[in-house]
Amino acid sequence: MMDALVKPTAGPGLELRQVPIPHAGPGEVQIKIHKTAICGTDVHIFNWDPWAAKHIKPPMVIGHEYVGEISELGEGVTSFELGQRVSGEGHITCGHCRNCHNGNIQWCKNTKSVGVDRDGAFAEYLVIPERNVIAIDPELDENLVAFFDAFGNATHTALMWPLVGEDVLITGAGPIGIMAVGICKYAGARRVIITDTNEYRLGLAKKMGADYTVNIAQDDLREVMKKAKIVEGFDVGLEMSGAGAALKQMFTVMRNGAKISLLGISNVPVNIDMNEIIDRGLCLQGIYGRRMDNWHQMSYMVQGGLDLSPVLTHKFHYTEFQKGFDMMNTGKSGKIVLDWTK
Numbered sequence: 001m002m003d004a005l006v007k008p009t010a011g012p013g014l015e016l017r018q019v020p021i022p023h024a025g026p027g028e029v030q031i032k033i034h035k036t037a038i039c040g041t042d043v044h045i046f047n048w049d050p051w052a053a054k055h056i057k058p059p060m061v062i063g064h065e066y067v068g069e070i071s072e073l074g075e076g077v078t079s080f081e082l083g084q085r086v087s088g089e090g091h092i093t094c095g096h097c098r099n100c101h102n103g104n105i106q107w108c109k110n111t112k113s114v115g116v117d118r119d120g121a122f123a124e125y126l127v128i129p130e131r132n133v134i135a136i137d138p139e140l141d142e143n144l145v146a147f148f149d150a151f152g153n154a155t156h157t158a159l160m161w162p163l164v165g166e167d168v169l170i171t172g173a174g175p176i177g178i179m180a181v182g183i184c185k186y187a188g189a190r191r192v193i194i195t196d197t198n199e200y201r202l203g204l205a206k207k208m209g210a211d212y213t214v215n216i217a218q219d220d221l222r223e224v225m226k227k228a229k230i231v232e233g234f235d236v237g238l239e240m241s242g243a244g245a246a247l248k249q250m251f252t253v254m255r256n257g258a259k260i261s262l263l264g265i266s267n268v269p270v271n272i273d274m275n276e277i278i279d280r281g282l283c284l285q286g287i288y289g290r291r292m293d294n295w296h297q298m299s300y301m302v303q304g305g306l307d308l309s310p311v312l313t314h315k316f317h318y319t320e321f322q323k324g325f326d327m328m329n330t331g332k333s334g335k336i337v338l339d340w341t342k
Contacts, residue, residue, distance in 0.1 A: 004061045004123035005321055012048045014122075016319065019061065022119065022127040024074035029133050031086060031126045033340045037065035037147035038324050040174060041116065046325045050267065055116060063122030064090040064115035067136060067145040068340075077130045087148055089132045090114040091289050106156075106289040122318070124340060134295045137303070143315065144308050147175070147335045151298050151308065152290035153263060154179035159297065160285055161236050161259040164188035169234040170210075171250055172241025172264055173201040175335050178208050178311055180238050185209040186306045189236075191228045195221060195246065200332045207310035216246075221253060234258060244270035256280045263287045311335050 001018040008015050024030040045052045045062050056062075070084045080086065093100050093108035100108050114120050114128065136145050144151075158168075158180045168189045170177050173196035184192045185208075194205045195214040202213040212224050225233075233255030239247050242264030250260065251272070262284060277284065302308060313334040316324045324336045 002124035003318070004119075005063065005318070007045055007056060007058045007060055007062055009058050010048065010053065012046065014046055014062070014321065014325070016321065019123070021125050024072045024077070024127050026075040027077060027130050028074040028127050029070055029077055029080060029086075029130050030072035030074075031066075031068040031088065031121075031128070031133075032071040033066050033068040033121055033124055033126060035067050035142050035146035036063050036121050036318070036338045036340060037150065038328055038336045038338065039063075039065050039147075039150055040176075040328075042122075043325065043328050045116075047329070061119040061121075061123050062115045063120040064113065065147050065149040066121035066126065067142050067148070068126070070133075071125065074130070079130060080133060080135070085136045085138050085142075087134045087136055087145055087295075088114070088126075088128045089134060089290065089292065089295065090149055092118070092129060092132060095131075104291075106291055122321075122338070137299060140299060140302060143312055143337050144302065146337045147311070148295070148298050149290070150176055150335065151179055152294045153287070154183055155294045155297055155301075156290050157238050157240070157261045157263045157287045158183040159187065159294075160261045160287065163236060165190050166235035167191045167228070167230045168193070168236045168238065169250060169253065170194040170205075170238045170240060171246035172196060172239065172243070173198060173205045173213070174240060175201075175311055176263065177238070177240035178205045178334060179308065180240065181205050181210045182208040182306055182308065183301065184236075184238075186301055186304075191230060193221075193224060193228065193230075193234075195249075196241070198331050201334070204310055204313070204334050216249075221249065225253065232256075237261070238263070240264045242266040244268070244272075248272065251276050251280075251282065254280070254282060257282070259283045259285070261285050261287050312337060315339060 092112045094110035237260040311334040
C-alpha cells in the first residue's frame with residue numbers, strides 16, 4: 001500500500017489515503033514520485049467546480065505534474081533503467097488516430113489524461129506507458145522539473161510563433177502566463193507586456209522579465225503601449241486567462257496580421273466579432289497540452305540560462321497538502337511543490 005491524495009467523492013476537498021501500489025504491466029514503467037506540483041486543474045478538482053463535476057469520476061488519485069525515478073520496468077521496456085530520473089507526458093494517447101500518426105499527439109481524439117481520466121501522480125508511485133516517460137537530466141533542480149508539465153504549456157503557447165524582435169501581449173498572470181514571460185524574453189521578444197488584476201502575480205511576472213505589468217483594474221493598457229513605443233499594435237498575443245473581456249481587449253490592440261495563441265479556457269461561452277478577426281487578418285491558434293519536442297526545449301532553455309526560480313513560491317511536504325491548496329486559492333502564490341520523499 002502507499003500514500004496518495006484521493007478525490008473520494010463528488011464534493012470539495014481531498015483525502016490522504018492508503019491505496020494499492022500500481023505495478024508496471026507490459027510496456028509500462030513504474031515511477032517512484034519525488035516531487036509534485038499543484039496545477040490549476042488540481043485546484044478545480046479540489047474545489048469541485050462545474051468543470052471538475054463534469055470531468056472527474058471519484059474515487060481517484062489526482063495530480064499530473066511530477067518528477068521521480070524509475071522503480072519498476074514492465075515486460076518489454078528497454079529504453080529506460082531502474083533509478084533513472086524521469087518525468088512524464090500526462091496525455092496518454094491512442095497511437096493509431098491520424099494525429100498520432102503524424103506526430104501531433106497533443107490533438108489525439110482518444111486522449112486519457114493522468115490525474116483526470118486515470119489515477120495520477122499525487123502518490124508515492126505512478127504507472128504510465130513507456131512512450132510517455134521523459135528522461136530528465138540529473139543536474140536539473142527537481143523542484144523546477146516538478147512543474148515542467150505546466151512549463152510545457154507555456155512553451156507550446158509562446159513558441160507557436162517567431163518571437164525575435166516582436167512585441168508580445170500576455171493576458172493572464174497565472175503561473176503559466178508568468179513562465180511565458182520568461183520564455184518570450186529568452187526567445188528574443190523586444191517588449192513583453194502582461195495584464196491581470198492580481199498585483200502579487202504581476203510582481204512575479206516582473207521578476208520573470210516582463211517589461212511592463214498592467215493591472216487592468218486601474219491602468220490603461222494603451223498608455224503603457226505608448227511608453228513602450230508600440231505604435232502599430234502587438235505582433236503576438238498569448239491569451240492565458242480564459243476571460244472573454246481579456247480576449248476582446250487583445251483583439252483591439254493587435255496590429256493587422258498579428259498572431260494569437262489561445263490557452264486560457266473559459267467557464268462560459270465567449271462572443272467575439274468575427275469581422276474584426278477577418279478584416280484585420282488575425283491568426284488564432286488554439287493550444288492544448290504540449291508537443292513532445294517541448295519537453296526537450298524546456299530542459300535546454302533552463303540549461304541555457306532561463307531562470308524559473310521566481311515562479312516557485314512555496315514548498316510543502318505532501319502531508320501538508322491542505323496548506324498548498326489553501327495558498328493556491330488565495331491567488332498569492334506561484335507554483336507550489338509537494339515533497340513525497342520520506
